[in-house]
Amino acid sequence: MAWVGRELGGFTNEALAKQLQQEPAVLSRGLGKLAEELASKPELRRIVETLCNSLRKGRRIKRLIRFA
Numbered sequence: 126m127a128w129v130g131r132e133l134g135g136f137t138n139e140a141l142a143k144q145l146q147q148e149p150a151v152l153s154r155g156l157g158k159l160a161e162e163l164a165s166k167p168e169l170r171r172i173v174e175t176l177c178n179s180l181r182k183g184r185r186i187k188r189l190i191r192f193a
Contacts, residue, residue, distance in 0.1 A: 127141045127155070127156060128159050128173075129176070129177065131156065132177065133177060133180055133181065138152055138153050
């Protein structure tokens, strides 16, 4: 969640740590480990890219058709 907030939302590590009630150093360490995993595992990177693309596009509007 923190990685998506940083990458898509443009939040700083300090702001994210405050919102998530975590120490900034702990959050930074976790984000660093995730960055290493993303660099070494193409399938994980593909999943995260799909998630980010979906969030960038937003939700589709559901159209309801009501019959009287």
